[in-house]
Amino acid sequence: MVRSNDAWCPAWGWWVPLGVAMLAIMPVAAQPVQCHVAWAGAARSFVVAPSAPDDPVQPLLEGASIALEIVNRLPPAPGAGVTVRTLGRWQGQTYLLHEAHYLPGSPTVAPHGFTGLQVVREPTRGHALSYWCERTAAVSAAADPTAAAR
Secondary structure, three states: OOOOOOOOEOOOEOHHHHHHHHHHHHHHHOOOEEEEEEEOOEEEEEEEOOEOOOOOOOOOEEOOOEEEEEEEEOOOOOOOEEEEEEEEEEOOEEEEEEEEEEOOOOOOOEOOEOOOOEEEEOOOOOOEEEEEEEOOHHHHHHHOOOOOOO
């Protein structure tokens, strides 16, 4: 049964409302993110552009004991959203210290962006890495030089 004020249609099920919801978050999800990282007494910022699922992941920051990977995947690919991995290194072996996944369009409700301030400690040497990431119009404009002309 189809009613004019109802989003449910037996032939389409919930696909129409789901598609509309995905279109609403696509512009947010396609934005680059800016991540602020503090490690070994230095603070750096990285702009991470959206990437395809088959793009290789390269560490943004590599040290003797820690490596940081940040991936910004586009929907509808599996793993869409922002994934942050902190890897430790000890005696030539790499191991996962911390992994966080943020869904596309995660709201920015904290002073430290959509991730909040995260601190990861490397257990064998006691080193600490802190990071936070944000989606902003300024990041999008910096990543897209044609945005200022619009």
